[in-house]
Amino acid sequence: MRERFGSGSAAASRGELFPAAKRTGTAGAAPPRTEEHTMPIVTIQQGPRDIELKRELVARVTDAFVDSLKIPAEAVQVWIHEVPADSWGVAGKLTADK
Known part of the structure; x- marks a missing residue:
C-alpha cells in the first residue's frame, strides 16, 4: 500500500489523498x-x-x-x-x- 503524504501528517490521519485540493479549491478538485x-x-x-x-x-x-x-x-x-x-x-x- 502506498503511503499518503507522510504517515504522521494530519491529512494522512484523516485518510485524505489530496488534502490541498480540498482546502484550497485547486483546479481539478471535485466538489464535496x-x-x-x-x-x-x-x-x-x-x-x-x-x-x-x-x-x-x-x-x-x-x-x-x-x-x-x-x-x-x-x-x-x-x-x-x-x-x-x-x-x-x-x-x-x-x-x-x-
Whole structure:
C-alpha cells in the first residue's frame, strides 16, 4: 500500500489523498459530495420489452427513488440495457434455446 503524504501528517490521519485540493479549491478538485449533488443512475438489464412496458418501468423506478430518497425526479436516471435472447444464458443454456 502506498503511503499518503507522510504517515504522521494530519491529512494522512484523516485518510485524505489530496488534502490541498480540498482546502484550497485547486483546479481539478471535485466538489464535496452532498445529498444535493448525488444523482442515482439505475441500470436495468433485461431481455427486449415493448416500449410501453419500458415507459412504465422507468416511471415506477423513478417514483421509487423519489419517494425513498426524497429527491426530484429530474435527478434520477434510468438506463435500460436490453440483451437479446441469443446473448444471454441461464442454467448453462441460451435463453433463445428454451
